[in-house]
Amino acid sequence: MNGRTVKVLDGNTFVVSDESGDIEATPTDPTGLFAFDTRFLSTWVLTVDGTRLSPLSVDDLQYFETRFFCVPGAATVYVDAKLSVGRHRTLHNGFVEDIVINNHSKDPVDLKVRIDAGSDFADLFDVKNNTPKKGAHLAQVEDGQLVLGYERESFHRETVIRADQPAQIDEHGLTFQVRLQPQQRWTTKLNVTPTARRRGRRLPLVFGSRAGRTSEDLDAELKQWHSQAPKLRSDWEPLKRIYQRSLTDLAALRFSPEVAGAASMPAAGLPWFMSMFGRDAIVTSLQAIAFVPELTATTIRVLARWQGSVIDDFRDEDPGRILHEMRYGESAAFGEQPHSPYYGAADATPMFVIMLDEYEQWSGDRAIVRQFEQAARAALNWIDEYADLMGNGYISYQRRNADTGLENQCWKDSWDAICYRDGRIPGFPRATCELQSWAYSAKQRAARLAREVWDDADYADRLEREAEDLKARFNRDFWIADRQYYALALAGPDGDQVDALSSNIGLLLWSGIVDEDKAEAVAAHLMSPEMFSGWGVRTLATTEASYNPVGYHVGTVWPFDNAIIARGLRRYGFHQEAARIATGILDAAPYFDGRLPEAFAGYPREETKYPVQYPTACSPQAWSASTPLSLVRTLLGLDPSGDHLIVNPALPEHIGHIELLDIPGPWGRMDAYGRGRLTVTAQRME
Amino acid sequence: MTTPTKTFFDDLAQRGHVPWLEAERGRLRLELVDEDCVQLWTVAFDNGDVRVDRDDSDADAVVRVDRAWFDRAITGEEKLMPAVLRGEISVDGSYGLVVQLSRLLPGPPGQSGPTKARDDRRSE
Numbered sequence: 001m002n003g004r005t006v007k008v009l010d011g012n013t014f015v016v017s018d019e020s021g022d023i024e025a026t027p028t029d030p031t032g033l034f035a036f037d038t039r040f041l042s043t044w045v046l047t048v049d050g051t052r053l054s055p056l057s058v059d060d061l062q063y064f065e066t067r068f069f070c071v072p073g074a075a076t077v078y079v080d081a082k083l084s085v086g087r088h089r090t091l092h093n094g095f096v097e098d099i100v101i102n103n104h105s106k107d108p109v110d111l112k113v114r115i116d117a118g119s120d121f122a123d124l125f126d127v128k129n130n131t132p133k134k135g136a137h138l139a140q141v142e143d144g145q146l147v148l149g150y151e152r153e154s155f156h157r158e159t160v161i162r163a164d165q166p167a168q169i170d171e172h173g174l175t176f177q178v179r180l181q182p183q184q185r186w187t188t189k190l191n192v193t194p195t196a197r198r199r200g201r202r203l204p205l206v207f208g209s210r211a212g213r214t215s216e217d218l219d220a221e222l223k224q225w226h227s228q229a230p231k232l233r234s235d236w237e238p239l240k241r242i243y244q245r246s247l248t249d250l251a252a253l254r255f256s257p258e259v260a261g262a263a264s265m266p267a268a269g270l271p272w273f274m275s276m277f278g279r280d281a282i283v284t285s286l287q288a289i290a291f292v293p294e295l296t297a298t299t300i301r302v303l304a305r306w307q308g309s310v311i312d313d314f315r316d317e318d319p320g321r322i323l324h325e326m327r328y329g330e331s332a333a334f335g336e337q338p339h340s341p342y343y344g345a346a347d348a349t350p351m352f353v354i355m356l357d358e359y360e361q362w363s364g365d366r367a368i369v370r371q372f373e374q375a376a377r378a379a380l381n382w383i384d385e386y387a388d389l390m391g392n393g394y395i396s397y398q399r400r401n402a403d404t405g406l407e408n409q410c411w412k413d414s415w416d417a418i419c420y421r422d423g424r425i426p427g428f429p430r431a432t433c434e435l436q437s438w439a440y441s442a443k444q445r446a447a448r449l450a451r452e453v454w455d456d457a458d459y460a461d462r463l464e465r466e467a468e469d470l471k472a473r474f475n476r477d478f479w480i481a482d483r484q485y486y487a488l489a490l491a492g493p494d495g496d497q498v499d500a501l502s503s504n505i506g507l508l509l510w511s512g513i514v515d516e517d518k519a520e521a522v523a524a525h526l527m528s529p530e531m532f533s534g535w536g537v538r539t540l541a542t543t544e545a546s547y548n549p550v551g552y553h554v555g556t557v558w559p560f561d562n563a564i565i566a567r568g569l570r571r572y573g574f575h576q577e578a579a580r581i582a583t584g585i586l587d588a589a590p591y592f593d594g595r596l597p598e599a600f601a602g603y604p605r606e607e608t609k610y611p612v613q614y615p616t617a618c619s620p621q622a623w624s625a626s627t628p629l630s631l632v633r634t635l636l637g638l639d640p641s642g643d644h645l646i647v648n649p650a651l652p653e654h655i656g657h658i659e660l661l662d663i664p665g666p667w668g669r670m671d672a673y674g675r676g677r678l679t680v681t682a683q684r685m686e
Numbered sequence: 687m688t689t690p691t692k693t694f695f696d697d698l699a700q701r702g703h704v705p706w707l708e709a710e711r712g713r714l715r716l717e718l719v720d721e722d723c724v725q726l727w728t729v730a731f732d733n734g735d736v737r738v739d740r741d742d743s744d745a746d747a748v749v750r751v752d753r754a755w756f757d758r759a760i761t762g763e764e765k766l767m768p769a770v771l772r773g774e775i776s777v778d779g780s781y782g783l784v785v786q787l788s789r790l791l792p793g794p795p796g797q798s799g800p801t802k803a804r805d806d807r808r809s810e
């Protein structure tokens with residue numbers, strides 16, 4: 001689809017249309033009504049007397065509702081505005097669309113109002129990969145409703161469309177004969193409901209707790225969400241807008257998977273990742289923990305409930321492993337894709353333990369730490385028993401599902417992301433450096449939980465010893481002495497150093513696995529022109545053979561990656577450097593209407609002046625939406641310490657001051673203040 | 687008469703306490719449908735303690751599926767979630783408990799599992 005698209009979403013249901021509200025999807029573009037990874041409408045076109053509409057304006061009222069103002073006829077200089085058409089679309093058990101037609105003329109009019117409707121029932125993976133359908137499409141008129149359907153064996157998906165005004169319904173849409181007196185208006189309400197059949201029963205496809213919620217409910221919920229989050233004040237105007245945008249986008253991306261009950265966790269991103277992803281959910285929850293801690297609690301519960309229990313090669317599942325991705329479409333149902341769920345992530349499992357500890361520190365909730373003690377122990381056991389594929393004491397990965405599994409099971413999961421300086425791709429298994437950092441942190445944090453909550457001092461001692469040993473070995477085996485940075489990975493059966501200079505070395509600082517005497521060299525690399533673009537740290541340095549400023553994981557700048565790097569730099573006392581990265585990333589946000597995309601190009605800032613969005617980046621994306629929250633936390637230096645909140649600001653001068661009021665934690669609610677005293681040398685935008 | 691299903695539930699009842707179920711509470715009723723009859727099994731989850739009975743009292747989750755499907759599931763040939771997505775299984779009530787039932791089922795037979803590269807070389 002050319003031109004701007006308009007999106008409304010709620011959890012894993014979303015509609016992407018053009019600016020007049022119409023949908024005319026091609027097999028490969030992600031427009032339409034999607035729910036549970038399936039497209040339920042690929043055609044939705046409104047005409048008046050056979051004429052298409054032209055948009056006058058679009059009001060994105062909330063993430064779950066949009067109002068389109070249109071007139072019939074092509075958009076020309078002169079618009080014949082004797083008629084106007086309003087479409088108000090709200091997500092509610094699928095979507096509800098109110099159509100309003102006004103007759104502005106002095107004469108009565110007879111109109112034929114038509115909605116063309118159709119669905120290809122594409123699985124989101126069909127859209128991504130352009131694969132043909134294997135089942136049969138149906139369309140029938142049933143009890144005054146249009147039912148579009150798709151059947152493959154016992155797999156049935158149906159879109160039920162009904163109107164509250166009399167209509168002639170055929171297999172391709174609904175037609176209304178409308179007579180309007182002068183200055184009169186006509187309205188109808190259309191309901192579009194995605195459904196599935198389970199053992200013959202037709203059920204709306206909405207997660208239980210979200211069924212039946214009206215736009216008033218959603219509106220009240222959004223207000224409450226904002227009112228419970230800390231209030232931010234700053235001299236730097238854009239920050240306030242970025243902050244509100246982040247909170248709203250996180251609200252929009254919340255969804256309640258079937259095992260979460262009424263609680264919600266973050267889905268990963270629109271349009272390709274509106275589902276449960278272990279890594280994305282953990283990172284997002286952790287970045288937002290000082291602001292909306294309840295996301296973390298749900299993420300812990302949901303991921304623990306799905307923790308791996310058996311060995312399953314197709315799903316890359318092992319006992320104790322935390323899932324990578326869950327999907328609900330046809331390809332998962334028939335085992336053409338392994339996402340039911342798929343476990344091919346090597347970092348989500350140690351990060352799960354990190355999250356449990358971090359949540360306890362930010363909430364004081366020891367009950368949850370006791371409740372999920374076994375899940376944490378199983379995760380730690382996975383690190384030692386199932387993840388050490390090289391037998392050298394490091395987490396590594398090698399997929400067992402060679403057809404549809406992921407080659408790279410770290411956050412940089414595209415096939416060419418892990419490479420040598422000269423561009424060669426290493427063999428397997430691969431132990432990327434940040435995986436060891438997560439393992440180190442998981443063991444250290446679990447040792448604290450074992451000592452203070454689980455009442456198991458022996459286990460605590462053992463974990464501490466293992467963490468210390470891991471740190472010592474890591475600094476010996478991963479450090480490239482003549483280049484003064486850590487290898488991106490050890491790879492192949494012999495565990496050779498993969499020597500590319502990558503942003504992964506920045507992720508090491510947060511856990512504390514970096515030896516004090518190596519930290520300065522790491523920080524210097526991160527801030528060098530080869531790595532720091534002026535907006536942020538590139539995924540891969542410009543000096544490396546595979547560097548590509550628009551390569552997904554080999555040159556682009558990822559906001560969330562930078563947020564973790566900035567946290568780590570502060571941990572090691574590089575306050576200036578952390579502020580420089582935080583400022584660079586925050587400076588980019590206003591160019592995207594306050595909404596940081598998944599990634600932007602690695603071009604030097606002075607060359608393009610504005611950040612270039614990665615071509616197919618997801619937006620909103622959960623871990624980008626939570627990035628500004630994490631950066632504010634880093635700038636203010638917020639850390640929990642028992643019943644106290646530590647505030648240790650390191651702000652750039654131009655930000656002036658930041659106040660963050662009512663920060664939730666074991667202390668109840670506390671305020672933090674910071675004043676800009678650092679001079680940051682990155683180019684400022686005009 | 688001992689059937690594979692009965693053996694599965696007898697084994698489950700014998701396990702008594704399953705540590706990784708310590709966060710779960712509730713009753714799940716499994717309705718196994720065979721042409722003309724329905725066989726009921728109820729699993730009670732109580733903070734890690736697991737009990738099995740055959741009564742049809744109130745349950746927090748009710749799962750209905752063909753007995754033939756369940757016979758394959760207890761040998762690891764079927765996974766629960768894809769079957770739910772295919773519409774072969776109906777679920778009423780708490781999905782959380784249904785997922786726990788699926789985690790009690792065995793994995794698929796004949797898996798290679800993770801292998802250690804150095805162990806392989808040592809054995810050469």
